[in-house]
Amino acid sequence: MSPHLKNIQLRQKQDMIFCYIGLLVLLFSFLTLITLIWDLAVTGVPRINILFFTNFPSRFAEQAGILSAWVGTLCVMITTAVFAIPLGIAAGIYLEEYAPKNFLTQMIEINISNLAGIPSITFGLMALGIFVYEFGFGRSILTAGLTLGLLVLPIIIVATRESIRTIPNSIREASFALGASRWQTIWNHVLPYSSGGILTGVIISLSRAIGETAPLITIGALTFIAFLPTSPIQPDFPFLSFQWLKDPFTVMPIQMFNWLSRPQADFHVNAAATGIVLLVMTLLMNGMAIYIRYRFRKKFNW
Amino acid sequence: MSSQLHNQSLIHKSDSAKAEALKLESPESNLLRAEVKKLSFSYGSKRVLNQVSMKIHSNKITAMIGPSGCGKTTLLRCFNRMHDLYSQVTYQGEILIYPEAKNILSKEIDPMEVRMRIGMVFQKPNPFPKSIYENVAFGLRVRGIRKKSYLEDRVEQSLQQAGLWTEVKDRLNSSATSLSGGQQQRVCIARALATQPEMLLLDEPTSALDPISTGNIEELIGELKKDVTIVLVTHNLHQAARCSDYTAFMYIGDLIEFGASGDLFTTPKDSRTENYITGRFG
Numbered sequence: 001m002s003p004h005l006k007n008i009q010l011r012q013k014q015d016m017i018f019c020y021i022g023l024l025v026l027l028f029s030f031l032t033l034i035t036l037i038w039d040l041a042v043t044g045v046p047r048i049n050i051l052f053f054t055n056f057p058s059r060f061a062e063q064a065g066i067l068s069a070w071v072g073t074l075c076v077m078i079t080t081a082v083f084a085i086p087l088g089i090a091a092g093i094y095l096e097e098y099a100p101k102n103f104l105t106q107m108i109e110i111n112i113s114n115l116a117g118i119p120s121i122t123f124g125l126m127a128l129g130i131f132v133y134e135f136g137f138g139r140s141i142l143t144a145g146l147t148l149g150l151l152v153l154p155i156i157i158v159a160t161r162e163s164i165r166t167i168p169n170s171i172r173e174a175s176f177a178l179g180a181s182r183w184q185t186i187w188n189h190v191l192p193y194s195s196g197g198i199l200t201g202v203i204i205s206l207s208r209a210i211g212e213t214a215p216l217i218t219i220g221a222l223t224f225i226a227f228l229p230t231s232p233i234q235p236d237f238p239f240l241s242f243q244w245l246k247d248p249f250t251v252m253p254i255q256m257f258n259w260l261s262r263p264q265a266d267f268h269v270n271a272a273a274t275g276i277v278l279l280v281m282t283l284l285m286n287g288m289a290i291y292i293r294y295r296f297r298k299k300f301n302w
Numbered sequence: 303m304s305s306q307l308h309n310q311s312l313i314h315k316s317d318s319a320k321a322e323a324l325k326l327e328s329p330e331s332n333l334l335r336a337e338v339k340k341l342s343f344s345y346g347s348k349r350v351l352n353q354v355s356m357k358i359h360s361n362k363i364t365a366m367i368g369p370s371g372c373g374k375t376t377l378l379r380c381f382n383r384m385h386d387l388y389s390q391v392t393y394q395g396e397i398l399i400y401p402e403a404k405n406i407l408s409k410e411i412d413p414m415e416v417r418m419r420i421g422m423v424f425q426k427p428n429p430f431p432k433s434i435y436e437n438v439a440f441g442l443r444v445r446g447i448r449k450k451s452y453l454e455d456r457v458e459q460s461l462q463q464a465g466l467w468t469e470v471k472d473r474l475n476s477s478a479t480s481l482s483g484g485q486q487q488r489v490c491i492a493r494a495l496a497t498q499p500e501m502l503l504l505d506e507p508t509s510a511l512d513p514i515s516t517g518n519i520e521e522l523i524g525e526l527k528k529d530v531t532i533v534l535v536t537h538n539l540h541q542a543a544r545c546s547d548y549t550a551f552m553y554i555g556d557l558i559e560f561g562a563s564g565d566l567f568t569t570p571k572d573s574r575t576e577n578y579i580t581g582r583f584g
């Protein structure tokens with residue numbers, strides 16, 4: 001008999017024990033999630049139909065819909081994306097490719113990472129002071145978009161930097177050695193090879209913004225809105241209008257919150273249905289992020 | 303005893319190189335292309351090059367040899383200002399480029415201009431994770447060349463020169479990173495050739511290649527000499543003796559000996575050079 005047998009058996013037992021503990025923990029968190037979704041789905045899914053999407057909120061629970069909420073969410077997300085994506089990516093590129101590595105940039109780096117962890121309601125307070133009162137943007141889609149934009153900016157910057165950093169220096173050297181400028185190197189190599197990671201970060205950050213409620217309540221988003229923002233396309237010259245940016249709004253999580261805070265159980269069903277819609281949207285976005293990462297990983301391998 | 307034999311064969315091999323060097327020793331063929339003057343270099347506080355001075359002759363092959371870590375790559379990368387990409391390095395001294403006698407290390411000179419005139423093949427193959435075609439064409443695209451027929455011609459010609467054309471001509475659009483190590487190295491050589499630089503820096507270009515491909519590259523280097531000045535770093539002493547006109551022997555940051563390859567390999571002046579080429583150290 002092998003002299004190692006006892007030792008091997010002991011270590012195999014250790015492996016087994018850890019394996020079971022891990023599985024148990026996983027099962028527990030998974031079950032919590034499933035219960036949550038299941039509970040939400042059982043209550044909410046039967047309520048979801050076309051009218052639910054095309055009706056404004058109403059005093060009657062059966063007639064109430066999320067039209068103003070999902071249009072509001074869409075408008076706010078577009079504003080957030082237009083503001084935060086270019087700024088975040090540009091900042092990430094600057095910090096990683098252009099900025100000298102000194103004390104100042106190191107401080108900026110640390111602070112950006114810290115910003116990502118600040119409670120979102122603080123952003124709401126700041127936006128109330130700056131955007132609503134100082135700049136006079138009002139309790140509008142613009143204010144909301146900028147607020148959520150600031151909230152997710154650090155996430156986009158960090159994701160951009162992380163994925164740029166995975167590109168080996170030898171690739172940059174190869175490009176520079178052929179006489180390329182810094183911008184040519186970034187545009188032709190750094191950005192394409194890191195775009196998988198950047199896109200993933202962008203989508204994750206937007207899927208975080210879509211569920212944010214606290215900062216929007218702080219800036220004074222309305223909870224009951226029975227009209228849509230001004231259409232961006234107008235019949236008269238100049239045909240395009242940005243009036244919608246100045247319009248009041250509501251978003252899906254706020255609509256949900258509103259319904260939940262009512263005593264009637266029928267409204268709670270509406271809230272559950274809204275929750276399902278929001279959940280599906282977030283899951284879809286995360287799925288897209290995973291798919292994009294997978295695609296790019298296959299495309300550029302070294 | 304074995305090192306003795308080693309030396310013998312080296313001398314024998316270098317005879318033809320020596321004869322060629324003598325044959326070409328007419329004044330106009332010995333124009334200077336570049337001159338390194340008292341170049342010192344440090345990574346942080348670590349001194350890597352000590353007051354190195356050497357001449358690079360026009361349309362000649364200058365080989366740099368020396369034990370691993372002696373500073374060959376560092377010196378080579380000074381020629382195209384590669385070190386400017388990093389902040390922790392310091393260097394003093396000059397590299398003059400002739401006929402203008404311009405100091406390419408001067409702050410007034412844009413490194414981009416230097417790199418457009420001086421091409422480089424790196425020690426480790428570093429193809430872009432793009433198609434073979436895009437790899438070779440990139441240097442031309444950087445220069446604003448868009449004409450498809452011209453690009454295609456240059457890509458084919460460069461790949462042919464690098465001895466890769468027949469292997470990849472049917473899959474120019476497949477990724478360069480899916481090639482073997484030696485093929486990748488030849489893509490990098492083709493990439494450097496495509497822009498027709500006036501000077502070419504080769505950092506162990508054949509270290510990943512089999513003897514036949516190595517032979518082809520050496521032949522290519524010999525042909526290129528007509529148009530291009532070549533600086534070649536190599537650990538292969540036979541290669542240095544076979545194809546270079548001048549050889550520099552470096553040792554721990556110092557340039558120990560520089561001279562016509564024929565002389566350096568047959569009658570080294572410094573005992574360290576002799577020890578190295580006879581295989582007693584390094």
Ligand SMILES: Nc1ncnc2c1ncn2[C@@H]1O[C@H](COP(=O)(O)OP(=O)(O)OP(=O)(O)O)[C@@H](O)[C@H]1O
Pocket residue numbers: 345348350369370371372373374375376377425
């Ligand atoms: N980025 C760096 N930072 C710090 N030290 C470095 C760096 N690159 C190289 N060195 C050091 O500089 C010295 C010279 O390195 P270099 O790469 O020039 O050697 P080499 O002659 O090309 O060697 P090899 O033949 O192994 O390629 C070595 O001691 C090395 O450790």
Ligand SMILES: [Mg+2]
Pocket residue numbers: 374375376425505
């Ligand atoms: Mg080296």
